Amino acid sequence: MDWQGGAIFRPVRTGNAFEETVERILEAVKLGVFGYGDRLPAERDLAVRLNVSRDTLREAIRSLQAAGCVESRRGRYGGSFVTYRPPVPDLADLRRAVQDMGSELEDALTYRMVLESGASELAARRRLSAEQRAYLTRRHEELEDAGPEEYRRLDSRFHLAIAELTSSPSLAVGIAASRMRLNDLLNAIPILERNIEHASHQHRAMVEAILSGDALAARRATAEHLEATAALLRGFLG
Template identity: 85%
Template sequence: MDWQGGAIFRPVRTGNAFEETVERILEAIKLGVFGYGDRLPAERDLAARLNISRETLREAIRSLQQAGCVESRRGRYGGTFVTYRLPPPDLGELRRAVQDMGTELEDALTYRLVLETGASEQAARRQLTDEQRGYLQERLTELEDASPEAYRQLDSRFHLAIAELTGSHSLASGIAESRMRLNDLLNAIPMLERNIDHASEQHRAMAQAILTGDVEGARRATEEHLEATAALLRGFLG
């Protein structure tokens, strides 16, 4: 699917191709587009999507191998596989980061709210293909079946899937960047059973509204979900 991962794997700027390639791959891993054990796109495809040479891509992957984030395997079922696991959150350090952010935290939350509600509306307006509809349903199913350890990454993957379905690379890129601003903080929210149940209801409502073309319902469900997440973030890290 040429649109999968489009929120992250967009052409890099010239001048710092190596550094930006490392950044893009790490973003894709940390945001859950590719989780532990997943195989990255084939070298030829990834280089084309990033608009870089295959040698630059190989250098970036070698560096990520040395950092323990990926590994390369040979053979028929070979490729580059993710070995990175999210570190446990340090709440003390994250609270200090929130204090350092000051008003930037509210700015980031507002920016995320505007972008992601807009993305849900746009996805609901589009005539999605059967493949795209199946992709969104697959992201929802894997999130609902997620273990506590994998939940945050799969939650991010679900939200990015909606961004990718908008058909707007600029919007999808903006959402990926906004999530990276908040990613460590979101991962630090304790796993509360009641909140997970509530979030699951909201995720289902978001997906259902998008799949049935209910633009207002998609916006409302997304806004409710993001406001609940922001409230928890403020409560635990404020």
């Protein structure tokens, strides 16, 4: 089993199935669960995961195709493929957005700290299967090997993987929503070599603590990492 997108591709439970289906797929793309050129889950599987009819899913895919976010290909290796590319952030616009957020920014950072440090602690306390351990290791290795153009997307995917390993759908959904709230701002932080070195050390400490079952170390390493990211965000956009 692959948990990819588990925090986002959860059953639709509102009466606005079409709108929510579009929103879920866009979240998965914007949060980096699926990057440019990636194939979305098969229509049959995605409809089951979202608990929507295949007609509703097809309508949502057509709308996203018209918006230039995905394209559908036919044939043996066909399917729906991501064509969305995140816009190049404009720091002036983002600084204005930060000013408009006011105290909401600190609230969002605090909320993220509580949720993600708690998720790391919980993941470390769980008896992870070999498949789950391999999943986390794979996400970490992808991030370690990422170039500057892919780093932010794979960083997001790494953090969401930890959320998914908690086996708490509510917590995973909360973390996905928290990241969406900050996503544009986080993507605007310049890729600094020194910062990447620090983040790499922190990510490694998080993974080692989770896989060794050291819950307090997992919480501590995650909190250290998130506070460093928050400091950069305040510095560049404050």
